[in-house]
Amino acid sequence: MSELPEIRIGTADREKALDALSLHFSEGRLTVTEFDERSATIASAMTRGELDTVFVDLPAASGTGSASVARSDSGTPAVEDGGFDWAAVVMPIVIFGSLALFFLTDFDQKWLFFLLIPLAGAILSAAGHPADKKKNKKKKR
Incomplete structure (x- = not known):
């Protein structure tokens, strides 16, 4: 994530981070305990840097994972x-x-x-x- 780590985040950022974490969990990269701990960290995160620490040891999101539901422009x-x-x-x-x-x-x-x-x-x-x-x-x- 290229943004400054001290930038404050909002609910939408936390939701995107939880979605990304859920994808890593569903692909078997995290145990249930790790997922719970990291989810709590995301829920309490106030800055971009706090979110980044959750994903330090995980690979960047790739197009090879399962497709997620998004909203089109309409x-x-x-x-x-x-x-x-x-x-x-x-x-x-x-x-x-x-x-x-x-x-x-x-x-x-x-x-x-x-x-x-x-x-x-x-x-x-x-x-x-x-x-x-x-x-x-x-x-x-």
Whole structure:
């Protein structure tokens, strides 16, 4: 990080650092104890230098790791590898749709509408993540 170490940071900086730390943890570079300790350091960090100390012994973020969800310029969920994260869009619609059906219909067993939520989650996770599909295509080549 090229910024001065005494520069104060905000919540967004801490969240980005936690995301980066979570990526290192998911790739097996940290134990649970190390992750907990470093997460606490990030949560209490006030300057850029305090954040930098958390990542001293970890490699710089690379494009080879798993794709993370980002926001495109329009604010819609996108995957950094160029795909679109349908689950981030569809799941809230399913949840609010289930609530609307529950309150607005005259069906005797309205509670069944809430089964749409785990059903949609199962279908979306079975469909896979766009980044996973791209990785699988690259492996086949």
